[in-house]
Amino acid sequence: MSTPDADPGLDDLLRPLAPQVVGVLTRRYGDFDMAEDAVQEALLDAAAQWPADGVPRNPRGWLIQVASRRMVELVRGEQARRSREDRAAGLEPTDRLTTPAADEEDAAGRDDTLTLLFLCCHPSLSRPSAIALTLRSVGGLTTGEIARAFLVPEATMGQRISRAKQRIKASGVPFGMPAEKDREERLAAVLHVLYLIFNEGYATSGGPELRRVELSAEAIRLTRAVRATLPDDSEVAGLLALMLLTNARGAARTGPSGELIPLAEQDRSLWDAGAIAEGIALVTAALPRGPVGPYQVQAAIAAVHDEAAMAGDTDWPQILALYGVLEQVSPSPVVSLNRAVAAAMVHGPAAGLRLVDGLTARGELKDHYRVHVVRAHLLEMAGEREAAREQYLLAAGRTASLPERHYLTLRAARLGAKPASG
CATH class of the missing domain: 1.10.150 (DNA polymerase; domain 1)
Structure with a gap:
């Protein structure tokens, strides 16, 4: 609050x-x-x-x-x-x-923090409602703060929270931990809501800000609270590790004017070494305990990135292998798109483009701006400047994030200029 x-x-x-x-x-x-x-x-x-x-x-x-x-x-x-x-x-x-x-x-x-988290992530609620209710009831944020974070009027957010509470009341669910048979599913919902809150803070989906530090920090705090209650759960540890390893790069992700700096161009001396060490220790301890879940695998991928002193030192074959595991554990079009990037870094841009084309041919993520970003990046790697420029412009027109739009437009403009001779 x-x-x-x-x-x-x-x-x-x-x-x-x-x-x-x-x-x-x-x-x-x-x-x-x-x-x-x-x-x-x-x-x-x-x-x-x-x-x-x-x-x-x-x-x-x-x-x-x-x-x-x-x-x-x-x-x-x-x-x-x-x-x-x-x-x-x-x-x-x-x-x-x-x-x-x-x-x-x-x-x-x-x-009762964990019990309250389970209540706020009740299966009868939509994900946006569960996120809003969690931030207010468990995070202690005001309705106005939550509304500003998600770029909606305060009255709209107030109605969303009120409807969520009324839906929980109508469900008749008692205040307490769910029955053993329901606990695993409900915990998965809790972790997913915390993951979404973190992502919205680290890479804001719309508006003028690239990051909302208070949201990602709150997600980390709440995940720590869950882990304090469930210290032996590997996926809880994996999610906390993923957040720490990702958030560790936050200070290097924006330039002096708030502009986006991609991972390969970041000043890694600005990364939070303490958070990286804690995240690596968490995922290293969690993976052998099993069963292996998606948050642990994503944390392992983040750890490989964070362990590289320079972008050129990144162990892309290991990352590609881990994305293969993630596709088996938790298949999704976004995971496949990320694997396409890793494949391009290992086998060349043509291999990555074939995977992207396969995704869009199946109608998966066809109009999502991230597909155009990845295709533009791979086309640029392949030396196809004009095609890459067109894809950057398409991506810029589809993102709601103003810093991302600015970054993608600049990339397109740079490719539109004639390459320097000699």
Whole structure:
């Protein structure tokens, strides 16, 4: 949770507490929707009061007390507006939950972050709704922050979050970890949502910014929280490794004016060596444990890139082999497109272009701008400057990211110029 002028240190304290307090109130009162609203108000109170009054001795306990009072106010307001005495009665906590001992246990007790993540990634929700709800309820971001990150009006995002909470309520799912038979599928959904949040932060899909650092950082923080609860899960470790290894290049990915710098041209001295070392250690430990999943394989590919001191040192045969494994573990057109690039780096651009042509012949990614980017890159490698220029321009016209559009247009312009003689 943050406000425009929030103290970064206070922000770092409040973010991990937000889902814990939402979990306490949801367990205590049985209404996730109202619990989430009450906690958001308590977080705003903390952001306003703590800088002046000091951080309380027990920040979690303070938030639980304030959010509980807000919860009672919300219940009473609902009762007055809609005459829903039965609803208010149903939200009254039991004696067990309101005893001092229970309050003390909640103030210092268990962390419900993973349970809340499972709830926000409920299978009845669309991926955009699950992402928005996760960022608000588990990440503690305000609706306005989430709306700005995804370039939609705040009212639109508010409606999306409200509908998501109502859908969860209508499903009747209790607050708690899913049954053992459903847990693996639900965990896969949680990891996928975190992966999408990270990707939107690292490579923003639209607008003037190439990156939204706060989103990728939040995805890493939440994935760390999942791993703290499930330390032996290889795919959780693989996802965290993938995020760290990818995010480590972030500072080198943009130039002084915010322009995109491709991987092969980046100043690798700017890469985060600590994050790379942690990511490599995670994936190295995870792969032998098995079973091997897509996040582990993608992390292994990222590790090969990060281990190369210079672009020319990249072990492309190993990357090509790993993409072959990834196609077996988690086939998708995007994976096949990336394998085409690796094949071109090992066997030459003609080999990569044949794979791209095979993809588009099957109707896969036919009009996606990434196909044109890859085809342009491979045609440029093959010395076909005019054909490459046309593909760069097609890609530029199809991307919603302004920095990418600028980069692709410049590439096309450079190819349109006559090559230097002599």
